[in-house]
Amino acid sequence: MAREFQRGHKAKVSDLTSGTDLYVGVQIAGPGLTFDISCFGLDADEQLSDDRYFIFFNQPKSPEESIQLLGAQAGDTESFRVTLDRIPANIHKLSFTATLDGAGQMSQAGPGYIRIVAGGEEVVKYAFTGSEFTTERAVMLGDFYLKDVWRFAAVGQGFDGGLDALLKNFGGEVAEEAPAAPSQDAPPAFAPPSQASAPPAFGAPAAPQAPQPAPAFGAPATPTPAPQQQPMHAAPTIAAPMAPAPQAPAPYGQPPQQPQFGQIPGQGAPPAAPPYGQQPPAPFGQQPPGAPPFGQQPPVPFGQQPPGMPHGVPQGVPAAGAGLQAALQPYKEAATGQRWTSQNQQLIRVDLTMGGMPVLARQGSMVMYQGKVDFGYKGAGFAGRMVGNATGQEMQLMRCTGRGQVFLAEEGAHLHPIELQGDGICVSAENVLAFDESLQYEVRRIEGHGIPGGALFTMQFQGTGTVVVKTHGVPVVLPVTPTTFADCNAVVAWSSASQVIISSQVRLRRNAYPGHSGETVNLQFRGAPGNFIVVQPYEV
Secondary structure (H helix, E strand, C coil): CCEEECCCCEEEHHHHCCCCEEEEEEECCCCCCCEEEEEEEECCCCCCCCHHHEEECCECECCCCCEEECCCECCECEEEEEEHHHCCCCCCEEEEEEEECCCCCHHHCCCEEEEEEECCEEEEEEEECHHHCCCCCEEEEEEEEEECEEEEEEEEEEECCCHHHHHHHCCCCHHHCCCCCCCCCCCCCCCCCCCCCCCCCCCCCCCCCCCCCCCCCCCCCCCCCCCCCCCCCCCCCCCCCCCCCCCCCCCCCCCCCCCCCCCCCCCCCCCCCCCCCCCCCCCCCCCCCCCCCCCCCCCCCCCCCCCCCCCCCCCCCCCCCCCHHHHHHHHCCCCCCCCEEEEECCEEEEECCCCCCCEEEECCCEEEEEEEEEEEEECCHHHHHHHHHHHCCCCCEEEEEEEEEEEECCCCCEEEEEEEEEEEEEECHHHEEEEECCCEEEEEEEECCCCHHHEEEEEEEEEEEEEEEEECCCCEEEECCCCEEEECCCEEEEECCCEEEECCCCCHHHHHCCCCCCCCCEEEEECCCCCEEEECCCCC
């Protein structure tokens, strides 16, 4: 029976099917809308480093044919054949996308889906509707991604711009698309196959089903129409050109003629050069021509740009890469199509529209949000308050729900999103910023003699979701060995399978004597290979 995925759901492919030769079908349509459905083969940095793995109507298969475009069949608008065990090692993700070809918005699309079929049987299906989007012109539907093993994720993330913008987002170059020769025959009209036809049952690649024609999202042999001439500048036309026209060199010993404000260089008769050693009369508001001292700029009158610089560009800024947009470009919001996205080391964004689940965050950690988001108080209940007051691990949380993006930060701390997939991690409540509500969490007790109060307490998270851990500075992750010790005030987190005991290397009673080390309690960690601890360069 097929599993129904929601946006943000992920699973190992081996948990869905034992096969690796898979059929991927996409169904998307809307009144008056035409869609381009593509597959991007991305590297470890989620970039299209090899454009041969951009699979679309003009390039229907990869070099080794591990990804093939099959066309419309079995009720699907577009379909692919993906052979996971033949994908080369440099490809770490396959992103399936749908973009509008022509006018329209994704909000006008009807119900659609992306599904995986193995051996003729549908194993997983992610359904979506146009009401989940607004003005976007593209959507990232689902991903196969390599994380120790191949996994599948239902993405459903809208993207502003069309196919060209999506291609640039993945690091591709639109100009590198090789146009095919124009076809003289009219393109075939949209004619989906009979619903009775079953999806291909991929097994041995001996007799694959013949590809059918792609749907009518434009003639398959004709490239996406582009403007005949790309405008060089978006600024309005001005009286003077952006750069002065070349002039004949001035006679030896005489200064070159500079154009006056509002005069087009190279047009009109220039004023006669003055005799050697004399300066021409300077017009009102302009400096007389003359070479400035070496390494200095000549003074420019108010309202006049230096020679060779376009109007509107501040003085002292190079003509290339200048302007407000160029100055702010390094700080532009990062959009990766994931639920949790680090904007920088101290700021993280969570997209509530992905996954359909609320987020619990520390009160006061929201710095900005976009969309329709509701913030509510998350009470711990009577039992939770009793445990929190007794252990010191009580958290004041807010519950973020709705459809939008929330940006979280706290006092410039370094933020680290940790994705859990059924495993667990222990984190001090002081170091937790936010987490998915789908995670289970509880307070754990570490007993030991010599500790004030008799015990230390931490929070254990387990399940499927993401927890955001904050640290003072850049932490270090160490493997757990029989001789691994950490200061209880500096340790941030550790794997839940680790055994934690109180170390006797440093004793509290040493504080009563002069010349003590200043250290209080150390924790010793034990566990099987694969366990870890996280320590920050700071003591609470």
